[in-house]
Amino acid sequence: MPKPVQRNAVLALLLLAAIWSYNWIVMKQVLRWSGPFEFSAWRYALGTLVLFAALRLRGVSLRPPPLLPVLLVGLSQTMAFQALVQWALVDGGAGKTALLAYMMPFWAVPVAWLALRERPTGLQLASIAVALAGLLLVLEPWHGLGVPGSAALAIGGGACWAIGMVLSKRLFQRGEAGLLSLTAWQMLVGSLGLVVIAACVDERGIEWNVSFVAALAYNAVLASGLAWLLWSYVVERVPTSVAGLSSLLVPVLGVLLAWVLLGEAPSLSEAAGIALVAVALLVVGTRGKRDGDAATVRKPPQRDHERA
Structure with missing residues (x-):
């Protein structure tokens, strides 16, 4: 992987981690004023508008990738x-x-192995094992995972994300989609699905106030529009296992932000877990620098319908 591309991918990941780690706090707080599904529908509908506006400003064709x-x-x-x-x-x-x-990275590795033939190296598997051990120390499942239904929903969400990441990677590998176009169109599809769910589920109405509007704006512009574009950029340029493992920076940073901003000091177990995840990230990142040219699919040439 050329150094400028590698550096840009790292910078994109760091910005993404900052946006998403703080947004977990925002998404929890917004439930004071809205039901979960209606907020999600509003968030992604507005995020979709942001991305399609970016398509027009960039002069990119609105023709969709393979449907x-x-x-x-x-x-x-x-x-x-x-x-x-x-x-x-x-x-x-x-x-x-x-x-x-x-826990998405632990789902992404076998899915990518089956769908993309991206067989993980021994070092990547070792890094994943170390990261999983660190994640377990942070979660402390021996103290319980909270509400069982909530835990199952979160784990299921991570599995769905892994499937979407691998499918996106395959489109990039085949040169069938541009970065901005795929991000915008897949978000349109997902937004329509969320609108249908919100319309079918009976939940509390939105309490429109300044705090809710601010949370919605943060989610629409940054956490949905910009952040998913950054994520697609990272997925396009690094191996699936590396992208997935690197995403663990988000919850780790979230714990550290809670410590600094909210005074929620991590326990000894949590601190040890964060250290293990950091080691795994360092190892996979260092390996990526040496093996990037062999492991990474180069950016596909721009397709005719993507040109300005």
Whole structure:
């Protein structure tokens, strides 16, 4: 992987981690003023508008990528993931829900192995094992995972996200979709699914106030529009296992932010778990620098319908 591309992917991941780690707090707080599904529908509908506006400003064609893959990515990565984790937050804590949802990398490795023939190296498997051990120390499941239903929803959301990530990677590998186009169209599909769910579920109405509007704006512009675009950028440029494992930076950063901003100091077990995840990230990142050229599929040439 060329150094500028690698550096840009790392910067994108760091910005993404900052946006998403704080957003778990926002998503929990917003339930004071809205039901989970209606908020999710509003969030992604507005995020979709942001992305399609970006398409027009960039002069990119509005012609969609292949419809079936886009449909599958949108339903798994946007609709199912967001609906499940937002539902999990109704009874589950923000930190615990985020950590359970971010078991996604452990689902992504076997899915990528089967679908993309991305066989993980021994070092990647070892890094995943170390990260899993660290995640378990942070979660402390021997003290319970909170509400069982909430935990299952969060884990299910992570599995759906892994499927969407692998499907997106396959589209990029085949050169069948541009970065911005795929992100916008799959989000449109997922948003429509969330609107249908919100219309069918009986939940409390939205209490429109300044705090809710601010949370909605943060989610629509940053956590949905910009962040999913950054995520697609990372998935396009690094191996699936590396992208998935690197995403663990989000819940780890969330724990640290809670410590700094809210005074929620991690326990000894949590601190040890964070250290293990950090080691795993460091190892897989260092390996990626040496093996990037062999492991990473180069950016496909721009398709005619994607050109300005």
